[in-house]
Amino acid sequence: MTAPARFSLNQQTVRQWSLPELAAGCAAAGVRRVGLWRGPVREYGAEAAARLVRDAGLTVSSLCRGGFLTAADPAGRAAALADNRAAVEEAATLGTGTLVLVAGGLPPGSRDLPGARERVADALAELGPYAAGCGVRLAIEPLHPMYASDRCVVSTLRQALDLAERFPADQVGVVVDTYHLWWDDTVAGQLVRAGEGGRIAAFQLADWVTPLPEGVLLGRGQLGDGCVDLRWFHERAGAAGYRGPEEVEIFQPGLWARDGAAVLAEVLDRYERYVLGIPAVTGK
Template sequence: MNDAAPGLLDRLSLNQQTVRQWSLPELADGCARAGVRGVGLWRAPVREYGVAAAARLLRDAGLRVTSLCRGGFLTAPDPAGRAAALDDNRAAVDEAAALGTDTLVLVAGGLPPGSRDLTGARERVAEALAVLGPYAGQRGVRLALEPLHPMYAADRCVVSTLAQALDLAERFPAGQVGVVVDTYHLWWDDTVGTQIARAGGTGGAGSRIAAFQLADWITPLPEGALLGRGQLGDGAVDLRWFRERVEAAGYRGPVEVEIFHPALWARDGADVLAEVVDRFRTHVA
């Protein structure tokens, strides 16, 4: 471990998607054996296993759930679509609370079919946050709005930069709505350092940084790029630079490794996790 980051390994969290080949019991056992104390979870496999059972399994393994992914998809223009999205997000908040995590990651949603109105879509996200923020806050959960790379703006997320995410989050109390700093999505933006400092605010309860996630940007990207996140150190992202910036902004929370790549999923999960820990030491700490 680099002496410049004492204790950083204790904050390492493994996102479930990095070792998608593992069942929840395998994830709990593998992380416990490797000394990794945090896990980021996804709703579909948790629901399949059972929310209460998953919470008990991870608690018994001594693991902390650092985030639940995902809520969001809040850009529907019709009343029925908006109502359905709000209901689903309330359920996601309840699941996060049951799992013992205070962080629900939100992906805003893309443009409705036939629409080119990015501004209108973002405003509908704000309208939904105004409803969901108090609901989440009452349950000890913060909504973590995640900006995605601009290539996803049309179909997945109309919030593309950390500045855009903060413009939305800052309309609401910091305890209700924060942002995700994800290296894969933000590495290209030459304003991101300034925006990370902005997100830190006055620190403590005023910080907007709700989650910090790591993956590398590798080329060539696969078609669609969704499953093309790289192992730490394999690509173009200065991961240590990001870690230093979020810490300078006052963030001391989990550092979650979230990589989607079929090549990792085809390998033994324990080997993947061991490699993550080694790369984390080398390229992040």
Template sequence: MTGLERFSINQMTVKQLSLPELADACAGLGIRNVGLWREPVRSYGLEATAALVRDAGLTVTTLCRGGFLTAVDPAQRAAALADNRRAVDEAAALGTDTLVLVSGGLPAGSRDLHGARERIADALAELGPYAERHGVRLAIEPLHPMYAADRCVVSTLAQALDLAERFPARQVGVTVDTYHIWWDDRAPGQIARAGAAGRIHTFQLADWTTPLPEGVLDGRGQIGDGAVDMREWRAYVETAGYTGPIEVELFNDGLWARDGREVLAETAARFVEHVME
């Protein structure tokens, strides 16, 4: 299939495939890039995964994910920082320069969004230099505001950039993911802001479909099925200077119930049709 040079398949989109199955399916379709997740990588083995993708000629575009940096309790904070340093190490071992960060929600019983965001900044001050020493950039991912309480208090690109800009771009930037920002009329301007500073560390796609499922985690739509104009968002990041991989990351019970190779082929075709053509 042509038009896939910049396509990257995030492993979660086809989590029913093992890593060797994913590598094999990518080879069959001419897919050169993958985004990986820490849990399946650990299950298969970090070194084994690194060898597998290297032998398959695959580029690892991102590792998902670090973060969850909003705890108040000192022991929990120390554990989170240690876990994020391990995530940096894993990213480096896999040969990717980008670690996606999901910042974390409000601690139980807290109503202090501002304080939680400041604790993220404190954590980044420790993690940024560590990541830089390992050749890894941290990519703060604003998550849709519907996750603000329980998953990520960073809800907009503007908030993510307000945090990132306290640090050098080689340490901290942002993840631009259509699923989380498509509704935001300020997002195009924030993409320009991010691009001008070299802070678009990864660009991810998912479509917005309704009704949302209970818990709102696993309803990310296949490209082309929903409300997001993919070409428009691609144009925003490209105008801002981003020419890197474009990762499709879908959490979708319907896709997960199907044959993974079929879903991968469909996703690649949708990418060509709705993003690149």
């Protein structure tokens, strides 16, 4: 079996798999790219994880996540910078050039969104050169506005690009995630802008389904189950010059309760149908 060349499976989509199971399952399905998360990688050991995926014939499309750079106090800022330098080193060990950053939310008691974004910029000024020296690009991921207070003060692709463009393109780029950006009527123009500047560092896919579950974090939809025009995003990102991995990242307990191989097979089928526009095969 061979999966589409640009397809990448984010580890969170099959969270029920251990790292060895992820490597074996992807190899069996012909998948050649994976997006990894720091928690499981640290638990397994970054160097051991790098060997594992390499021996399975896999490359790491991205490492998630760094960021949370909005602390206003000196101790919090220093801790965040140290953690992000460690994340850069882990990404380099895994052989990926992309570290996804979630900016962080408002500090307790704060209502100052512009100030929080400026603290993100200050941190990027320190982290960008360090990351580039390790062969890693920092990728700012805008999250849906419902996460602005507690997880990410960067809510739109425009805001992410406004931050990224303060720095060289080889240091800081952006993440285009359909789940977070589908609602924004300015995203088409911002994709053009991102492409012209060589800023698209990662492309992630998930669908938007309603009603959202309590807590909203774990409510991403399987591709094709919601209202996002996934093929539109694929085509617009391509028109903007993006040719990198397309990473399916779905946080959903319903998927995690199922057999991982069955989930991966379904994801591949949905990716071909709803992202690439390949008709479903009938008569199986």
